[in-house]
Amino acid sequence: MRSSFLRIAVLICFLIVSGIGAVGPASAQQRSLSFIRDAEVEHTIRQIATPLFKAADLDPNAIDIHLIRDNAINAFVGGGMHLFIFTGLLMASDNPNQIAGVIAHETGHIAGGHLSRIGGAVEMATAQAIASALLGLAIGVAGGSADAGMAIAMGGQQMAQRGMLSFSRAQENSADQAGIRFLHRAGESALGMLQFFEKLDTQNALIGSRQSPYLSTHPMAADRVRVVENVVAQEKGVSAEATPEQQMAYDRMIAKLRGFLDPPGRTFAAYKADDTSVPARYARAIAYYRQADLDHALPLIRGLIAEQPDDPYFHELEGQMLFENGRVAEAIKPYRLAVEKSDRAPLIAVGLAQALIETGTDAAYTEAQALLENATAKDRDNATAWRLLGIAYGRADRMPQASLALAEYNAQIGRWDEAEVQATRARDNLPVGSPGQLRADDLAEYVKRQREEARANR
Known part of the structure; x- marks a missing residue:
């Protein structure tokens, strides 16, 4: 895996982009990020995501998936067709269905055109943030250290403020509904989405610095959990279990x-x-x-x-x-x-x-x-x-x-x-x-x- 986990040591603007945006409180905007490249991990995520992209009538090859080394439970979409997933989310999950639930929701934002409705000035900031982040990734890979695979990019520039690109509750509900449709079209249950929402729901009572950053731009209302609960209770003909x-x-x-x-x-x-x-x-x-x-x-x-x-x-x-x-x-x-x-x-x-x-x-x-x-x-x-x-x-x-x-x-x-x-x-x-x-x-x-x-x- 020498080509897999590559170190990045450059300055990028902190990823405050559409979908999840802020990754914690303002003071956290100076902490480091790590982008990870690994053939096996990327292949596994692609296997989970591709049926959902296809169910949304999106070209799977047009969507770039980026893995960020960070313990936060977080994911976001940005720059139109970029999906960012934190390793903290992956390692906090209990099964592949929960990851599918998150990807389905984020795919709902892409398919719903939510990114294009944010406004010109914000779109420009988003584009700059994504370009700078991906440039940071390229620089780090270019320098490729053999060091057991840590990829570190320092977050410095504050090109956008916390919550700048937060989605509205209406957009969140729309992404939920679209994500459920995509899961069902792919023959999968929404149980994984529900289980992930329940994980987030337990964090609502935590103080800001301890909450999952997912909550800062994906407000987790109790009615959203209940809607998915009702869907799962009425599901027929879809699988709630991963294959061996x-x-x-x-x-x-x-x-x-x-x-x-x-x-x-x-x-x-x-x-x-x-x-x-x-x-x-x-x-x-x-x-x-x-x-x-x-x-x-x-x-x-x-x-x-x-x-x-x-x-x-x-x-x-x-x-x-x-x-x-x-x-x-x-x-x-x-x-x-x-x-x-x-x-x-x-x-x-x-x-x-x-x-x-x-x-x-x-x-x-x-x-x-x-x-x-x-x-x-x-x-x-x-x-x-x-x-x-x-x-x-x-x-x-x-x-x-x-x-x-x-x-x-x-x-x-x-x-x-x-x-x-x-x-x-x-x-x-x-x-x-x-x-x-x-x-x-x-x-x-x-x-x-x-x-x-x-x-x-x-």
């Missing part, structure tokens, strides 16, 4: 999050040594790895691989363990298996490419180029992939292509001057009329405008 496969994917996701985000001691207490379940062994393997104890970590993950040899995420974790402990040559085989068994998932492919580049051979550079070209085609916002692709091209003496890749990288992290230099160099040296030259020309013009705007705003 869905439950296992959920349990593994929670075990992985706890293994990476909780202190190892807490992980060992939650997943005791005599618990031989797959999620428990997974969590303990990660906790041992975080303690640099490969003597315990590797046997655990290799035992899981022996039982499930086609699971890409177990192979990925073994590769990350080996790579980050200086055993680069050994890491390539499990990383390669992870890429093959995940159908070349971009995040996993970037991990393999980085290991290949570290080996320093011409054959490795060639393989890394192919992996990174495919990864950037699927995930153009992965700044790490562009940076590594520039390195791979450069070491293969493909300098115009290296310049274009580095232009993409620098544009994503907001280094406009360097991005323009690299884009101009690529445009001047790539074949006339080639797709690469046309992209370089477009990119040069784009970064020139961005640089001028940045200077004008100083």
Whole structure:
């Protein structure tokens, strides 16, 4: 999972955007946020969300899902088609149905057009907040640390005030009703939504700083709970239980999050040594790895691989363990298996490419180029992939292509001057009329405008 959990250390404006907006009291606006990228966690969330997006007649591929490392029970939508979910919400849930209930509600806001009704000035603030947040994410991924996966972005700028984009009670009720429809269309019960609302309802009595931030912009009225209770009581022909496969994917996701985000001691207490379940062994393997104890970590993950040899995420974790402990040559085989068994998932492919580049051979550079070209085609916002692709091209003496890749990288992290230099160099040296030259020309013009705007705003 070297490509999975990536550290971010940049300034972004605090995410006060449509849907949930404020993440706590004003004093909390200076605390840090963490964006997490992980192929398995993202895949699990997508499996839960996709049927709901389809039920709402939304294109699942048009909605970006972002995971924020924060203990708060929170989620929000912003920038039109961005869904942000806090790890605190995931880890406070009891089953995948509760996560589905939250996503269904947030999908109700998107499908209901609530974001477009907020007003021009607020929309501009929202767009700026989202753009700044995602730029922060790109910068952090570009810097990608091997550090057991913490992704930290510092919240500093206060571009919007607490509650600025709070939804009205009417919009909340509308999102509830739409969410219930989407759940039923997907063949799912609204019980998970009800259970989540009940969790929030218990927090209404808490003082402000201890309340879930979800409540600050999603007012939880008792009548909302009663409405969903009545719906659940009358449900027929929908499932209130996750399938064994869905439950296992959920349990593994929670075990992985706890293994990476909780202190190892807490992980060992939650997943005791005599618990031989797959999620428990997974969590303990990660906790041992975080303690640099490969003597315990590797046997655990290799035992899981022996039982499930086609699971890409177990192979990925073994590769990350080996790579980050200086055993680069050994890491390539499990990383390669992870890429093959995940159908070349971009995040996993970037991990393999980085290991290949570290080996320093011409054959490795060639393989890394192919992996990174495919990864950037699927995930153009992965700044790490562009940076590594520039390195791979450069070491293969493909300098115009290296310049274009580095232009993409620098544009994503907001280094406009360097991005323009690299884009101009690529445009001047790539074949006339080639797709690469046309992209370089477009990119040069784009970064020139961005640089001028940045200077004008100083």
